[in-house]
Amino acid sequence: MKQLLTLLIVFAFAISGSVALAGDVKVKVVTSTGMEDEPTTTFATEAPKILAIFKTKGISEGDKVRGVLIAEDVGDVAAPNTKVLEKTIKLDEDTDDGDFNFSKPDKGWPAGKYRVEVYVNDELAAKAKFTIGAAEKAEKESKATDESDEAAKVPDGQKLTELVNSSVSSFGRGVKKKDFSTFYEETATIWQKQTSPEELREAFKDFFNKHLDLASAIKELQPVFNKTAKIDSNGVLLVQGYYPTTPNRILFKLKYVDEDGDWKLVGIDVNLNE
Numbered sequence: 001m002k003q004l005l006t007l008l009i010v011f012a013f014a015i016s017g018s019v020a021l022a023g024d025v026k027v028k029v030v031t032s033t034g035m036e037d038e039p040t041t042t043f044a045t046e047a048p049k050i051l052a053i054f055k056t057k058g059i060s061e062g063d064k065v066r067g068v069l070i071a072e073d074v075g076d077v078a079a080p081n082t083k084v085l086e087k088t089i090k091l092d093e094d095t096d097d098g099d100f101n102f103s104k105p106d107k108g109w110p111a112g113k114y115r116v117e118v119y120v121n122d123e124l125a126a127k128a129k130f131t132i133g134a135a136e137k138a139e140k141e142s143k144a145t146d147e148s149d150e151a152a153k154v155p156d157g158q159k160l161t162e163l164v165n166s167s168v169s170s171f172g173r174g175v176k177k178k179d180f181s182t183f184y185e186e187t188a189t190i191w192q193k194q195t196s197p198e199e200l201r202e203a204f205k206d207f208f209n210k211h212l213d214l215a216s217a218i219k220e221l222q223p224v225f226n227k228t229a230k231i232d233s234n235g236v237l238l239v240q241g242y243y244p245t246t247p248n249r250i251l252f253k254l255k256y257v258d259e260d261g262d263w264k265l266v267g268i269d270v271n272l273n274e
Contacts, residue, residue, distance in 0.1 A: 024058035027065075027125035029118050035099065041130040045108045052100040052116040054126065061092045066119040067100030072129075074112030084114075109133070154229050154237065155263065164223045164239060167254055167265050172214025174200070175207045188257050188264035214250065214270075218243045223252070237263055248272045 030039035032051050043050055052067050059065075069085040071078050078084075087100045100116070111133025118126045155163060167186075174180040180200040184192065195203075225241040232238060237256040242249045255267035 025063070025120050025125060026057040027054055027118050027120060029054040029116060029126040029128045031116060031128050031130045035097065041128075043109065043130060043132045045111055045133050046104065047109060047132070048104050050102045050109075050130075050132075052102070052118065052128065054098045054100075054118055055096045056091070056094045056098065056120075059091045059094045059120075063091050064121055065089055065091055065098065065125075066122070067102075068117045068119070069100075069102050070115050070117060071110065072113040072115055074110040074114075077110040077112070154231055160225070160229055160239065161223060163256070163263055164241070164252065164254060165218065167268065168218060168223075168243075168250070168252055168270065169215040171204075171268060171270060172212070172216075172218070175204060176213055176215070178208055180204070186265065188259055188266045190257065191264075191266045210272075217245050218250065221245065236266065 029052055031041065031043075032039050032053055033043065033047060033049070034051060035053065039053075050069070052069075054065075054067075056065070066086065066088040068083060071080075071082045071084050073080055074082075085102050087102075089098070089100075091098070100118075109132045113129070113131050115127055115129045117124060154160075170183045170186055174183040178201065179197070181197045184195075184197040184200060221243050223241050223243055225239070227238075227240040229237065229239045235257060237258075239254045239256070240252070242251045249272070251271045253267075253269040254265065256263040257266050258264075
């Protein structure tokens with residue numbers, strides 16, 4: 001059972017990778033600016049070096065491990081999937097901190113998309129994708145966003161809890177009364193222009209036969225946030241988690257917009273983990 005009235009914006013990427021390898025050897029690899037630095041998938045064009053840091057399991061004496069740096073897409077600088085650099089080392093046992101060190105070309109790194117592939121005895125064992133030049137772009141965009149919208153900040157933990165409790169409780173009271181008039185008045189103006197209390201009642205009518213009292217069920221509970229709350233590129237606050245109710249959890253995905261300093265609901269997805 002699931003009802004959804006919301007805006008959808010999805011963006012994701014991975015910072016490390018591994019693939020299946022014949023035999024017993026397993027390899028994981030991440031990219032970083034240094035052995036003591038955190039893994040990253042974005043590098044500046046003037047980064048002195050790019051490290052592919054890897055760990056292995058199942059290496060035998062004399063196994064050859066090869067790291068290949070590939071430019072997937074760097075515009076007109078080179079053809080797609082051009083091999084840029086390649087290094088090979090020999091291992092006699094497993095390692096938790098093996099690395100391939102790729103130094104910056106004299107003219108700097110061409111901006112674009114790259115990947116590192118790691119081979120064991122010429123068989124692909126792992127790969128990691130990253131971008132060069134994205135860091136400068138992201139920094140400029142972040143600065144511009146900060147300057148244009150200082151008010152759009154993710155609420156702290158207590159405020160976030162109060163926000164979620166208020167929204168889910170109000171929604172629950174609407175379900176119990178089969179009347180969403182009060183809930184409607186608490187939503188964002190932009191959502192009110194797109195719907196009505198009657199339309200909300202129709203959208204969530206499947207809840208009516210469940211004889212639910214959500215407001216009472218969560219009264220003494222605190223929401224558990226299973227994903228970090230964030231503000232997307234449209235300025236929408238995304239909040240996701242659940243209430244540890246029994247026998248079924250109450251799961252929620254909520255979306256808010258800032259209206260004159262107050263976060264107002266623009267989307268709600270409530271689901272019972274049945």
